[in-house]
Amino acid sequence: MRPYWEVARRTFHKMTTYRGATFAGAFTNTVFGLLSAYILLAVYAQRPSINGYDAVDAVTFTFVVQGLLMVVSVFGDTEIADRIKSGDVVIDLYRPIDYQGYWLAERYGKAAFYAIFRGIPPLIVGALVFDLRFPTSVSTWLAFLLSTALAVAVGFGWGFLLQLTAFWILDVRGPNQLGWVIAQFLAGMFIPLFLFPAWLMAIARALPFASILQLPAETFLGKHEGADLVGVLAIQAVWAIVLIGAGRLVLARAVRRVVVQGG
Amino acid sequence: MTANDRDPAIELRDVSKTFRVAHKKGRVRRGLREVVAVDDISLAIERGSIVGYIGPNGAGKSTTIKMLTGILVPSSGQVRVDRLDPSRARLEVTRRIGVVFGQRSQLWWDLPLRDSFSLLRHVYRVPGPRHQENLDRFVELLDMAEFVDVPVRQLSLGQRMRGELAAAILHDPTILFLDEPTIGLDVVSKEAVRRFLIELNRERHTTVLLTTHDLADVERLCERLIIIDHGTVIEDGTVADIKERYGTERTVVIDLDQPSVPLTVAGTEVVRIDGPRQWLRFRRADTTAAAVVAAVAEQADVRDLTVDEPEIDDIVRHIYQASR
Amino acid sequence: MPLRIYGHLVAAKTRADFQYRTSFFLYLASQTLISFADMVVVLILFTQVSSIASWSRSQVLFLYALSGIGFGLADLFISQVGLVSRHIKAGTFDQFLLRPLGALWQLSALEFAPRRAGRAVQPVIVLAVILPALDVQWTPVKVALVPITVVCGAVIFGAVWVTASSLAFYLVNSQELANSFTYGGSFLTQYPIDILGPWLRRFFTFAVPLAFVCYFPAAYIVDQPLPESIPSWFSFAAPVIALASVVVARALWRLGIRHYRSTGS
DSSP: OHHHHHHHHHHHHHHTTOHHHHHHHHHHHHHHHHHHHHHHHHHHTTOSEETTEEHHHHHHHHHHHHHHTTTTTTTOOOHHHHHHHHTTHHHHHTSSSOHHHHHHHHHHHHHHHHIIIIIHHHHHHHHHHSOOOOOOSHHHHHHHHHHHHHHHHHHHHHHHHHHHGGGTOSOTHHHHHHHHHHHHHHHTSSSOGGGSOHHHHHHHHHSGGGGTTHHHHHHHTTOOOHHHHHHHHHHHHHHHHHHHHHHHHHHHHHHHHHHHHTO | OOGGGGSOSEEEEEEEEEEEEEEEOSSSOEEEEEEEEEEEEEEEEOTTOEEEEEOSTTSSHHHHHHHHTTSSOOSEEEEEETTBOTTTSHHHHHHHEEEEETTOOOSOTTSBHHHHHHHHHHHHTOOHHHHHHHHHHHHHHTTOTTTTTSBGGGSOHHHHHHHHHHHHHTTOOSEEEEESTTTTOOHHHHHHHHHHHHHHHHHHOOEEEEEOSOHHHHHHHOSEEEEEETTEEEEEEEHHHHHHHHOOEEEEEEEESSOOSOOOOTTEEEEEEETTEEEEEEETTTOOHHHHHHHHHHHSOEEEEEEEOOOHHHHHHHHHHHHO | OOHHHHHHHHHHHHHHHTTSHHHHHHHHHHHHHHHHHHHHHHHHHHHHOSOBTTBOHHHHHHHHHHHHHHHHHHHHHTGGGGGHHHHHHHTOTHHHHTSSSOHHHHHHHHTOOGGGGHHHHHHHHHHHHHHHHSOOOOOHHHHHHHHHHHHHHHHHHHHHHHHHHHGGGTOTTOHHHHHHHHHHHHHHTTSOGGGSOHHHHHIIIIISOGGGTTHHHHHHHTTOOOOTTSOGGGGGOHHHHHHHHHHHHHHHHHHHHHHHHHHOO
16 A cells, blocks of 8 residues: 555655636635536526525535535546556556556546645635535535545546547547546536436436546435435445446556557 | 848847746745846847757756847847837737747647648748749658658657747748757657758848757858857857867877777877777877877877867867856 | 638637647536536536526526627627726737727737637537527517627627727736626626626616626517516617627726827836
8 A cells, every 4th residue: 555655645746836727716716616507596586496406505515516626536637648648657557556546546636636726725715605515524624525536536547538538549548538628517517417407417417427527416415414424425435436446447458469569 | 232131130238137936935834036037148149040048957048039039128238130129019020030949839739740831831922923933842851741641649759859840940931949849859850850951041142040059050050059058158269269269179089909907198088998089188288299190100000090170069078168 | 891801810829729729628528527517517506406596407507608609709809808907017018009000900800819719619519509499489579689689799799808808008917907897797687687786787778787797688589577677678779789789898998008109017
């Protein structure tokens, strides 16, 4: 475990040098949080509660989601794809550390950084402008942290698969963006899934993307307790395993192809 | 020749450039510090000459080039490029100059060279026939026929640099600025670039100002050498002049009939022995090569001998060290 | 920049982009999908309520269409200026100052990305569908106001983009900051700006005039009252605001370039 911990720690440390970008990003998250909150409030002005969520839930949800965006990386990354394209992937594969494990550790290093510096500011501003609902018990906070950690893994699994397309097509930005726009929508980034009509909500909940934003945000709101909460975490864990496992399989196939064909 | 042609192509008068740089003061606080990149430089460069502008990293070379090309505005002093002030008439100046930054590209990565050239033709509004004429000539001179239709991303560095050169001069600039044009190139490509510059200068009287770390470029191309450090000119003259002035030490390499103890010749010092071969270094102030050879011949049988000219590399290293 | 040169440069960039065909079409699809998703959000919200700030579904979709077309045009032709921050960081911005054309137009032409055309597709379709469905007594003024609004909206968005991107000359990592005004603005203008709290509403009326992109003119067209304290002639002020935004954006951009040329960073 030691090398993975080191990778994560160093990534975290590296991130702290991008101060300006971090501030600018937190500002952007906050602005989008404010705009979404006002739109949702205009909707809730007509109805006090929708599918068991009231206006305070909805506004809180918005700021939690804005804070989580970078943590779970819903805009995608191209670092892995770039190294595949440049051929550096071959060097990476010969390192005495698991390839996917390395990048997952890197992802967790970033996630920890973003959780603090991009996650907290929108929540603070949101709480200053609106009435927000924070978890009232330590166990809810812990459940939220665990759910977020699992969400990072699910997001990583999806992003890893998207980036592996670089083995087959030259410019990975297309599939990357397409894959993430779909994920964003079905994860509840544009609007919370609890505002979806029943049939669409059912579809969204059956897919892995809800595990990336919707489920951690619901956990934050304390919507899941006891066995229900365990079920939610289990769903996230299963999706993380499925997506990451799929990534391993695809990677193995792609590598075999590269080795056989010599790049 | 008109009076205007006798105006210098490039002129700097008391030019300085100061930057304010942020630096760390403790863990969080940052302060501003003034850094003088170019410190009161005055010089003039004649039309049609090829001039080497050299100096160690951070000496102020790039800053000077940027002021000459209009990218940067000097903090004080006057710059004239083809009689224009690049800080005011930047767009007009861009039409009269060509610029190659060795580490940057102005070609379209995904397009063939030919397409990049034709785009630049539109950017600079070069008349069609003139463009064709230039293109044909440069393709021939730079030997680009083989790869002019290949996307730039597939070109070797040497091929790309030849493309960059052509791209920089398709609009018939009278002055060409080259920042490290041979960096990273193999010997053959370097030679191709140098031959081309000489030809261009001969054929079109293009003034060339180049910065480089490869002094073979300077020896091959430049009649004049300007050395700067710490933002000021520390040496300015012909390559021969500078060699004359700084090349105070020579070495005579002597092949003896058989290995021998170190030779003792007044005013010289044996710096290296390799079997029957000995290297004798002397200062020109103390003795001459002829005197050394005569003295050696008296002591031993000489089979062969050469006199090593001072290498421009060594001289320049010497000058840099002296200015540090 | 003469249009002909611009055309040549754009055509070349399109040719270059087309070499990565699969990715190009996937990217185009994702751009179309983004604005499609924006529309789906509106439709979903209206499955829960029948009006937002007293605007009906077709009225909000009308806003979505006007905002989307304006933004799509600005995204296609102007958003490239946002790349200035990346060029400055990479040291490649100098190249733009070495050619006999304005840096702004070079960025627009050389970084032109035809895939962005996908953005405006969905809003155009929605506009075509929604115009006949609006319950409006069409007068010549209202008819004329639709294309004027689209054009002015694009210009205002473009000016916001240039202004926000000018920050890059002073701040290293300003792109995201700029995004909150551009992409944030696109998001905001799809809804009646009335929903904002009073000071944010004032901010988007007087400081960053996004309320003129479509909300004020559309309110007149669909007979919605403007918020109190907003004079009714604001519905017709978009051209003036657009012009003023361009003047400001141009001045700030030039100031930025001047700053860059004196500091080199």
